[in-house]
Amino acid sequence: MPKPQDSPNMVAPESQDYKFEGWMGTNPDSAKGQMVWQEFPDVKKFEETDVDIQITHCGICGSDMHTLRSGWGPTPYPCCVGHEIVGKAVRVGSKAEKGIKVGDRVGVGAQNASCLKPDCYECAAGLEQHCQHMVGTYAAKYPQGGTSYGGYANYHRCHSHFVMKIPDQLASEDAAPMLCGGITVYSPLKNNGCGPGMKVGIVGVGGLGHFGVLFAKALGADKVVGISRKNNKRDDVLKLGADEYIATDDDEDWANKHARSLDLIVCTVSSPKMPLGDYLTLLKVKGTFIQVGAPEDKLPDMYAFAFVLKGIKMGGSLIGPPWQIEEMLKLAAEKKVKPWINTYPMDKANQAIQDFEAGKPRYRITLVNERNLQ
CATH class of the missing domain: 3.90.180.10 (Medium-chain alcohol dehydrogenases, catalytic domain)
Incomplete structure (x- = not known):
């Protein structure tokens, strides 16, 4: 030896x-x-x-x-x-x-x-x-x-x-951004039950959010909704596999029209001006809101009733452990996830x-x- x-x-x-x-x-x-x-x-x-x-x-x-x-x-x-x-x-x-x-x-x-x-x-x-x-x-x-x-x-x-x-x-140029951007959304999706029977919203369809749509679909969610401010990403998000798209600046009365329609929201953005209360309106009773975006601004002020009345769970998520990154890469390979x-x-x-x-x-x-x- x-x-x-x-x-x-x-x-x-x-x-x-x-x-x-x-x-x-x-x-x-x-x-x-x-x-x-x-x-x-x-x-x-x-x-x-x-x-x-x-x-x-x-x-x-x-x-x-x-x-x-x-x-x-x-x-x-x-x-x-x-x-x-x-x-x-x-x-x-x-x-x-x-x-x-x-x-x-x-x-x-x-x-x-x-x-x-x-x-x-x-x-x-x-x-x-x-x-x-x-x-x-x-x-x-x-x-x-x-x-x-x-x-x-x-x-x-x-x-x-x-x-x-x-x-x-997996091509190297595709695998590389999965190692932070991908796991940042994969982990809260997987840890909060994303799969068959779940209806999931992804807030902010940029670098993180586009991975959120891809992995929510790969995990088998019944419905995936992309949520962003403007209509200019609608076609892209639907091509990524989302079932619906909400443009919060352009779609009239969007919060009420889609109220109580989602089980889980993963939020990839953070701004004092973002409509956090309206995002919570989209969740069903006992729904879950997970924050992963951590820019330099604070979150908006919010009344407790926004999450107390429906028993909403609010939480955060930080990347993912090595074993879960390996799990994500395996799923991406099997499901042919293409960022x-x-x-x-x-x-x-x-x-x-x-x-x-x-x-x-x-x-x-x-x-x-x-x-x-x-």
């Missing part, structure tokens, strides 16, 4: 001939297309539970923009964002999980590490994303030292527990984030690292 240091999966440290480099945000103006390509200054030391990934694809997520401009609080610059990563495993530790091998096509979502201790309730329960010691895939510090850097880059280092193999049936993706070369990342902010993509952007495809 080979010694751990002789494992065929592991690239010996002295043979590592690659540098961790990527598009770095150095101040809030980076969100305006002013990222700079730099070597990462503080990469975590490789451990035998880790995997190094040569990045071929990385999705652009709204979280990237909030972080680049310090919208959720001060960002620890310099920072490389991107937490929808797909690529090739090029170095695999001798204690890596899941049978990952050098050469496997793998992915990483928005979580890079947690404590994984057996006495941690969250980790032991398969709720690693809620661990008090959760480490995000970028702009976070590891307890043992080092900084996490994201996927607008050439390489990424991650604990193998949070690395998953990508099913052969609407715009691709940009990694070299054009600054242009891509500006187009993302301008709302140009229909409905997600994936950066393609063409140098690593060769």
Whole structure:
């Protein structure tokens, strides 16, 4: 039996001939297309539970923009964002999980590490994303030292527990945005019973919301309703598979016309001006409203009667644990879930984030690292 240091999966440290480099945000103006390509200054030391990934694809997520401009609080610059990563495993530790091998096509979502201790309730329960010691895939510090850097880059280092193999049936540019955008809506749909017999509404049909429609249909919901402000997305949403569409700015008396028609609403947007009370009107008695959108604004003020009178359950959801991401990818492969993706070369990342902010993509952007495809 080979010694751990002789494992065929592991690239010996002295043979590592690659540098961790990527598009770095150095101040809030980076969100305006002013990222700079730099070597990462503080990469975590490789451990035998880790995997190094040569990045071929990385999705652009709204979280990237909030972080680049310090919208959720001060960002620890310099920072490389991107937490929808797909690529090739090029170095695999001798204690890596899941049978990952050098050469496997793998992915990483928005979580890079947690404590994984057996006495941690969250980790032991398969709720690693809620661990008090959760480490995000970028702009976070590891307890043992080092900084996490994201996927607008050439390489990424991650604990193998949070690395998953990508099913052969999924194209890399499609799989990448599922690793955050997809799981962010898949998890609350699955956890709240989406399936046959359910009528589901998706509020906000953008990058997240379009995944919400796709996965609600893939899970077998009887009825899926896309809900957005304007009529200009109606045709797109119906093509994605929705059964109905509500334009809250354009459809007259929409809340009363569709009152008590939905079992579950997943809301991907957040604004002090959004008609939250009217959204709750759409729910049946004992219906459920789950908030996943977390922009920089607060939610509207609301009277308790809006949810008390019908016994509505209100909650939130944060990405999903590794096992559920793998479950989602398997379903996407089986049901041939096909997101609407715009691709940009990694070299054009600054242009891509500006187009993302301008709302140009229909409905997600994936950066393609063409140098690593060769």
